[in-house]
Amino acid sequence: MTPRRRRMALVLGIVGGVSLAGALALSAFRQNVTFFFDPTQVAAGEVPAGERFRLGGMVTQGSLHRAPGSLEVRFVVTDFSHDVPVSYTGVLPDLFREGAGVVAHGQMRHDGTFVADEVLAKHDEKYMPPEVARSLKKRHGQSRADATAAPDPSSGDSRPPPAAHAPPPSAGT
Amino acid sequence: MTWTWFHRLGSPPYVYTLAARLTPWFAWPAALLIIGGLWGGLVLAPPDYQQGDGFRIIYVHAPSAWMSLMVYTTMAVAAAVGLIWRIKVAHAVAASCAPIGASFTFAALVTGALWGEPMWGTYWEWDPRLTSELILLFLYLGYMGLRAGLEDTQRADRASAVLAVVGVVNVPIIHYSVTWWNSLHQxxxxxxxxxxxxxxxxxxxxxxxxxxxxxxxxxxxxxxLRGEVLSRERSASWIREIVKA
Structure with missing residues (x-):
């Protein structure tokens, strides 16, 4: 082995070793790296009881209700197999939409309502959290398009359906 | 095929003059593309149907984030070449990359935070994508700090090259963080x-x-790179000739 080959093997060994160590560490801490839990994980009791955690999923169409005269809002977060009702008092971010992704930080109340003190909008490039699509595929064999299409026509929302990656209205002019 | 053109790239005087010749071929197209891209992105492009005009920060954020990864990869490859073949110019390339990459990373983090506040509702979250990008900034800063801390250029080259090679593991983690884990980032x-x-x-x-x-x-x-080569070769005779001329 020439010195140059030895150095080459050394560099490759460093990259390989660190990759392996990184992969092992990240898979060991998978739970901690994950930013939020979906409603199915909550229903399965994967969330430690009585602790604060983040709940992620899609806001069910037509589930948003505002209490008149206050900042309190109620909505339902779903991954299309389980639902969690959420209550929140505060200002919602710009991208908060029915039928769009959301991440709420808070605590489960005994009556099964998730009381959030922080609500973040998750802007997916497909307008749907990937894990929702994944659990959909796993649990119902449904395609992504089925899940995101068909917005509630009664909501009076004139926006295009969330699944459309179609150009915005003024594109191509 | 002869490899003389390749071996000449290891010669500091040759690289010094070559870099000077090549610079305008990068700088002018870059200026035209950035001006054109800004015009197209900030004036011609329609507002987004969800985000309105707020989405336009993508024209700085996404290229900065992309460059933060590309510059790091360039730096790590140059460092590895320097380690394996003991080419000083390769180490000079790696050392020149670090501050540029750190700036792009910083720009990506700041523009992302400014976009995140109105859109997500937060400047910062300890999310896999955001955290791994912050680690990238620390890798750049660590690399620069390590270089600055070692007096002897050769030792600085080798020690910092090992750090650069080790840190390259973070690059795929950043890119795939949004698909591997539940993440706030799209x-x-x-x-x-x-x-x-x-x-x-x-x-x-x-x-x-x-x-x-x-x-x-x-x-x-x-x-x-020219500056780096000049400072490394400051006592070489070819530089004295350039200065005299």
């Missing part, structure tokens, strides 16, 4: 195998910005 719209999920009128300026930023990096790297 998945890639352009840098993916399938068709981009973006309208053409918005996409074209973004691609111009990406190419413009890449060429801008090339131009700045060449300028920095």
């Amino acid at each position: 998945a890639p719209s352009v840098m993916r195998l399938a068709k981009p999920t973006m309208a053409a009128s918005m996409l074209v300026p973004l691609l111009m910005m990406l190419l413009g930023f890449t060429l801008f990096f090339g131009a700045v790297l060449l300028v920095r």
Whole structure:
């Protein structure tokens, strides 16, 4: 082995070793790296009881209700197999939409309502959290398009359906 | 095929003059592409149907984030070449990359935070994508700190090269963080195998910005490389001849 080959093997060994160590560490801490839990994980009791955690999923169409005269809002977060009702008092971010992704930080109340003190909008490039699509595929064999299409026509929302990656209205002019 | 052109790249005087010759070929197209991309992105492109005009920060954010990864990869490859073949110019390239990459990373983090506040509702979250990008900034800063801390250039080259090679593991983690884990950050719209999920009128300026930023990096790297070569070879006779001329 020439010195140059030895150095080459050394560099490759460093990259390989660190990759392996990184992969092992990240898979060991998978739970901690994950930013939020979906409603199915909550229903399965994967969330430690009585602790604060983040709940992620899609806001069910037509589930948003505002209490008149206050900042309190109620909505339902779903991954299309389980639902969690959420209550929140505060200002919602710009991208908060029915039928769009959301991440709420808070605590489960005994009556099964998730009381959030922080609500973040998750802007997916497909307008749907990937894990929702994944659990959909796993649990119902449904395609992504089925899940995101068909917005509630009664909501009076004139926006295009969330699944459309179609150009915005003024594109191509 | 002869390899003389390749071996000449290991010669500091040759690289010094070559870098000077190449710089305008990167700088001018970069300036035109960035001006064109900004015009297309900030003026011509339609507002997004969800985000309105707020989405336009993508024209700085996405190219900066893309460059933060590309510059790191360039730096790590140059460092590995320097380690294996003991080429000083390769170490000089790696050393020149670090401050550029750190700046792009910083720009990506700041523009992302400014966008995140109105859109997500938060400047910062300890999310896999955001955290791994912050680690990238620390890798750059650590690399620069390590170099600055070692007096002897050769020792600084080797120690910092090992750090650069070790840190390259973070690059795929950043890119795939949004698909491997539940993340607040959206998945890639352009840098993916399938068709981009973006309208053409918005996409074209973004691609111009990406190419413009890449060429801008090339131009700045060449300028920095000349400075790096000059300072390393400060006692060499070829420099005295250049100074006299």
